[in-house]
Amino acid sequence: MKNKLLLWLAVILLLSGCNAGRETTSGNESMPVEPVYIHTVRWPNETMAKIALWYTGKTDNWIEISRLNRNYDPSRLRKQCKIRIPKNLMVQFKPMPQHFAANCLDKKKKQCQANEVMAKQHTPGKEVTAGDIPLFGPK
Numbered sequence: 001m002k003n004k005l006l007l008w009l010a011v012i013l014l015l016s017g018c019n020a021g022r023e024t025t026s027g028n029e030s031m032p033v034e035p036v037y038i039h040t041v042r043w044p045n046e047t048m049a050k051i052a053l054w055y056t057g058k059t060d061n062w063i064e065i066s067r068l069n070r071n072y073d074p075s076r077l078r079k080q081c082k083i084r085i086p087k088n089l090m091v092q093f094k095p096m097p098q099h100f101a102a103n104c105l106d107k108k109k110k111q112c113q114a115n116e117v118m119a120k121q122h123t124p125g126k127e128v129t130a131g132d133i134p135l136f137g138p139k
Contacts, residue, residue: 054092
């Protein structure tokens with residue numbers, strides 16, 4: 001009998017501990033909810049930085065988006081992930097196009113392309129000029 005009483009007491013304490021730290025409200029009060037836009041990941045190579053740049057115009061906003069989406073790795077998003085974006089940060093409401101997800105912020109890809117062009121253009125005995133170097137970056 002004493003063991004059962006201790007077991008019930010342990011269960012009650014465990015269950016009451018699960019609710020510790022949670023904010024509760026009465027039936028009439030409501031928690032303020034920040035309006036969000038839901039972006040569904042559709043393309044390979046989408047990251048929160050690319051999503052932030054497309055929808056908010058600034059890559060730095062990925063930090064705020066990441067805070068709202070703590071269950072996702074910011075640099076490795078899978079297709080069909082639902083990413084919440086605060087509407088107060090948004091400047092663009094159109095869905096992200098595939099070409100933007102594929103090419104935006106890929107510095108390694110652009111650097112590799114520039115190196116390939118340089119290797120093709122630079123042959124022994126040929127002088128490399130500024131016109132031979134491909135330019136890339138913001139327009």
